[in-house]
Amino acid sequence: MTELTTQVENYPLVLHLQPIINLTDDEFFEFCQMNRDLRIERTATGELLIMPPTGTETGGRNFNLIGQLWAWVNQDGTGIGFDSSTGFKLPNGANRSPDAAWVKLERWNALTPELQKKFAPICPEFVVELRSASDNLAPIKTKMQEYIDNGALLGFLIDRKNRQVYIYRAGVAVECLDNPANVSGDSVLPGFVLDLGKIW
Template sequence: MNKIPVIIPQTLRVTQQQFEQLAAANRDVRLERTATGELIVMPPTGGNTGKRNIDLEGQLWYWNRQTSLGVAFNSSTAFKLPNGANRSPDAAWVSQERWDTLTLEQQGAFPPLCPDFVIELRSKSDNMEPLRKKMQEYLENGLRLGGLIDAKNKRVEIYRQDREVEVLESPVSLSGEAVLPGFVLTLQFVFSC
């Protein structure tokens, strides 16, 4: 079968039900949906971004496996945020208490909540402004702690409830603070690619 590019008009809006149908029919395509129904198709990442993503996800998964404080997710998971958007952070975590409030059906679909913690990693082709808006959207929907990592410039923006964004230049690591007690995200391999 020949593959053809799909161009989606910016004015196209899809409902939650249509988004779920599109996602089910296109499992190999990373899709997001804004709160206003705009469909976003995210291209696959390159090798260096993939290496960085797996390192970030692996560190979060390992900490969570050791502590059993919640549930860790990779970039394939879309969350249905309270504002109606469907977002897929590069890595995410939800406390066990919040996860357990969901039904099995909700856990098996797009979880209808905003993660407690997210990491977004800037890819080579990403513009920072849309990523910053996405991080603000997470905050507006209940995010407790988030990191936007710009590996190219070795910069990290930290997002917290009711606080200004903190920008760190060339940090060696990041703390999970009170949200992920004892979690330390080492950035050596993320910045070395």
């Protein structure tokens, strides 16, 4: 007996559900809970984006990134940090899960406890996406711009493959840094400097 295995080289896998299926926010949340081994996002037009769990190498580098952000958040005290398993519902209706994010404390506290428990209807002020080996760059750039268009003030897209960092800021053209040693949080995260040594 021969077993046929199909390997998907590039993610995300896109599922088109509408107009046949139109998941409510609660149904989408439950769908994600039933499929915890997958990273699932939803576009503003209702497509589901299915991604496998992060590979070990990328996961380790993301852990380092989260650790650096946690240290700053813990010292600064003006907001809350989130890891890559956190989903946010953006104002345009998309559900996104950045690799790291930060939200100002007053905006977070303005949400009800019920809204905080699921995919909070809020766009973080700061987001980071770390490109893994299986990721296409173009969709990540589109997602980064979506964050900015929905209220994010600052975003880092870290492209390890090309050793570049794209910096997204509200109202400013995207800046691309070649092989930087670190990148600053600017005025959005005063004093936060991401050391890229262990992330490269």
